[in-house]
Amino acid sequence: MKSIKSVVHCTREEVKPVASSKQPVTSDIGGSSRQEPLIRVQNVKKHYRQNASFLEKMLARQKDKVVYAVDDVSFDIYPGETLGLVGESGCGKSTLGRTVIQLHEATEGRILYRNQDVSKLSGDDLHKYRQKNQIIFQNPYASLNPRKTVRDIIKVALVSRGITKHSDQEAELRQLIEQVGLSQRHLDNYPHQFSGGQRQRIGIARALAMKPDFIVADEPVSALDVSVQAQIVNLLEELQEQYELTFLFVAHDLSVVHYVSDRVAVMYLGQLIELAETTELFNNPQHPYTQALLSSIPVVNKSERRERIILQGSVSTPLEQPKGCLFQNRCMHRIGDICSQERPKWVEHNGHGVACHLIR
Template sequence: MTTAQTLLKVEGLKKHYPIHGGIWGRRVGEVRAVDDVSFSVRTGETLGIVGESGCGKSTTGRAILRLEEPTAGDIRFEGTSLLSLGVEAMRRMRRELQMVFQDPFASLNPRKTAGAIIEEPLRVHGIGDANERKQQVKELLQVVGLDSYHAERYPHQFSGGQRQRIGIARALAVRPKLIVADEPVSALDVSIQSQVLNLLEDLQESFDLTYLFIAHDLSVVRHISDRVGVMYLGRMVELADRDELYNNPIHPYTQALLSAVPVPDPDAKRERIILKGDVPSPRNPPAGCAFHTRCPHVMDICRKVRPEFTDQGGGHFAACHLTG
């Protein structure tokens, strides 16, 4: 990346869900879905966030947009703290921040046509009159690779890939600066995934977009991202430029994830790192390093002291005692 301007800065983000039990429904615990996550996103870049299911990556994306209200931390967009904004101010800010959801069918209203779905954010934000909005809808459909007559069809009349294109068009309607893409291709056929990824890359250049791209497929993330962050049990454990992270992973969890990525060369040899045990419950995470229960290099300090998420050199961040 050539630009160094920070568009989004997340500091100490936490999202805990209370657990209630007993006859009186008292609070008996909490699920720490996101537990002290910090990172920044530069203007024009794509930051990928990866990790196993349940690691908190989707909750992180939703908390940034305040679709889930954070428990603690700060989220700054162009220097403005999003958590300080009232309801009306946050509604206006959503013109700059949009989301593409994982399930393209569940995220579209089945009772509305594609045109009405794409037009809705324009109406909500008072952009243009009726004729101008309809013209913009036609243009947006063409931008995402659909024909203008598709505006009259309903979501069930489209394929999965086409529905995701409608979701992307809806996100683009208000010309946002940042799009949080929450596993936007995981529900699609492999043959369609590459088409949607290429579309996202083309749109990024045409609309000057910045992406926070959330996924569990490391191959997909490597294709589209400039930098990659790895999450485990609600925490960021490693963050680096794409090639640096894939060629020189520091954290044992990242090393294990990358060892599982299929290699297209049948003659290539790669040592597979098999992690023992299961991911601990976010209701009762382990003391010290959250990964120590499965780490092949665990030390005594790992069981007691949580490692700091620090720069190991050249913008390569990691939270691991092995680097200390």
Template sequence: MMESLLQVKGLKKHFSIKGGLFGKEIGTVKAVDGLSFDVKKGETLGIVGESGCGKSTTGRLLLRLIEPTDGQVIFEEKEITSLSNSEMRKLRREMQMVFQDPFASLNPRHTIEKILEEPLIVHGIGNKEERRKKVREILEVVGLSSYHASRYPHQFSGGQRQRIGIARALMTKPKLIIADEPVSALDVSIQSQVLNLLEDLQKEFQLTYIFISHDLGVVRHISDRVGVMYLGQMVELAESERIYEKPLHPYTEALLSAVPVPDPEFKRQQIVLQGDLPSPSNPPVGCPFHTRCGKCMDICKTNRPVLKEIEPNHFVACHLYE
């Protein structure tokens, strides 16, 4: 068994809804509601789910870019939710993020050299000459040239900008990289290049990834294990091939039935979910999926299922398997 790099226990993030003349709290959005999982050293954990399920919020909570409401995040046996801001800043050298929109995440007024040099300055790494050398080395590693350092973000294509975003994440030699929809804004032809780059970098630098995406095909290509989220909760977690070949949760089955297969002769029964995704401000009682589930039982309407190991290394939160 690989050693865990990151452990998440009962993680919650509730946002207050305020209204009225005096801004009184009138409700709560449960964006992440009791999430528990672990990430092994050197693996890629994919997190998938519909828009609004809490995937991106989870990524930001793990880096404490937003503060959790409750729960624990343990990185290398250190509980980070109780760390001070200065302690957390030091730890972020080990944990970095690649954002979805490479243009929005790069300062348009700064050259690429200044953008990539900034993490080194923040963490007090090297002198100016050493930092310049490091910038040029990393640019070469991600498939760009050293002369690109003097250019600005608007002078690059979307794929090149995402390579710059990846380069920035690598500058401090992190152990964990959280990639939040890193290829969803790119053309399909460019997506494969960026995914291959991420895989090559993982081998070269012994990186661990949390790969957040709504694209099940992309997640299957890059992930060792896959976690499926629904309404702020993890409903299934297993090795990638096991999830795709034998999904156990009805929600996972429905998601996979909608994935296109490049074979005109292949026939697959498509599962159409009834109704809309419930609001996180008013989630259903019991199982959060029971309002759309074709296999709903009476217990599902009253009791919330717990994520349990149903088969070896295959965890499911569903009353069907109790």
């Protein structure tokens, strides 16, 4: 495992195109896997209706609009891996993560957990699914109830898991709080008495209290200082190794994603445009948008710097669904009418998947 110092350098200063310290997880993209996927996302869509106002309907005759937050996304997540999910703000990363664990209901498509369609679960099966699939929220200041102590916050999860005996609860509380780097004396404190990093540790303890096997980490370090980011990232890796956890790691910081992920998926305007093992994607990005993203990473060593790609053109919104490629207005390699008329198909080669007309 890398040291805290190494991830501090990686998060803000330098990303080198070298292999990850993790063993690669075999994907279903481009081949078969020895393991069955823990999570399967199949053609998932999440759309929101944006109602036009009365005046807009009467004066401008505008109809209700549809926000295509997530649009026809498919991928698998394997036991024990960390799948990084990246893209610019508003591309649907967080919405997709929350849809996977049923905080949002999918508009279309299927999500399978251990080959079970989660939309068909009910009663005890649904409760067990929610127990085994947890989330760590981005904002440690808003995700904890300010009127409850740490003890009460975590105890809610323990009761939900069926632990009602006081002595058993206390034993679990002590173990959980120490595992995330806090002490027993913190159990009777309130959230406002902690720093941002400490609050995020409490959020992690709350998720662990449910004994999950899958966690959506929704930008868990983006609101924290750089040195604290490193500590939280290392903590998550230690807990993953200890409890054999599987992560969907949502982030916009590519340096952090490079450090923690086995594979990386790239989203643009609600769609998945590229997915590959981490080293492969960072060394050999195929989609023009991915290439532009990676070129923006600050690198100290001049010999390893990429030529900066500055995207031009207008940016579409999730309210728009133009024909053809959603990236066409900003693409430096646009191909005639095909990019404006046809939606690119998903193409797979040796575990590297991409949706682009340049790739055939």
